[in-house]
Amino acid sequence: MQLRWLFNSPVKVTVKTVTKGRLPGEPELTSAESETEKTQGVFLTGRSLLTFPGATAAVLLVWQALGIMFPAILSSHWAPFILSMLVGLFIYVVGITDPKTILSRRDKLIALPIAFVNALQVFTAVIGISLLGK
Structure with a gap:
C-alpha cells in the first residue's frame, strides 16, 4: 500500500543474538547485536x-x-x-x-x-x- 508512510513511522530495533555452548553449562560462545529498522503504527504509540x-x-x-x-x-x-x-x-x-x-x-x-x-x-x-x- 502506497499510503502506509502516513500511518506508520520508522522505529529502530536492536536485536541481540546469543550463541550458547553446545553442552549444558558451557559459557556463551558469541554474542552480537544488530540494529534494523521496522515500522510501527503512529496511532498505536x-x-x-x-x-x-x-x-x-x-x-x-x-x-x-x-x-x-x-x-x-x-x-x-x-x-x-x-x-x-x-x-x-x-x-x-x-x-x-x-x-x-x-x-x-x-x-x-x-x-x-x-x-x-x-x-x-x-x-x-x-x-x-x-x-x-x-
Whole structure:
C-alpha cells in the first residue's frame, strides 16, 4: 500500500543474538547485536498522546469524566486549566529527562516557556476559545 508512510513511522530495533555452548553449562560462545529498522503504527504509540490533538483529547476526557463524578467541575475553567498545565509539564519533563536527549541546559530553559504556551493552547482548545477573537 502506497499510503502506509502516513500511518506508520520508522522505529529502530536492536536485536541481540546469543550463541550458547553446545553442552549444558558451557559459557556463551558469541554474542552480537544488530540494529534494523521496522515500522510501527503512529496511532498505536504513546507518542500519539504527546501530540497537540492527543494532549487536548486527554485533558478533555479527564475533565468530562471528573465532571460526571463532580458536576461543579464542568462549570469551572480552572479544572481544564490545571489539567492542561499538568499535561504540559508532564510532556516537558519527559522530553528533558530522556537520557538520549541532546538538549543543553539553555535549551531546556528555553523549552519551558514554549511548553507553557503549548499547554495554554491545549487549554484554549479544550474550552473552545477562538484565538482569532469574536
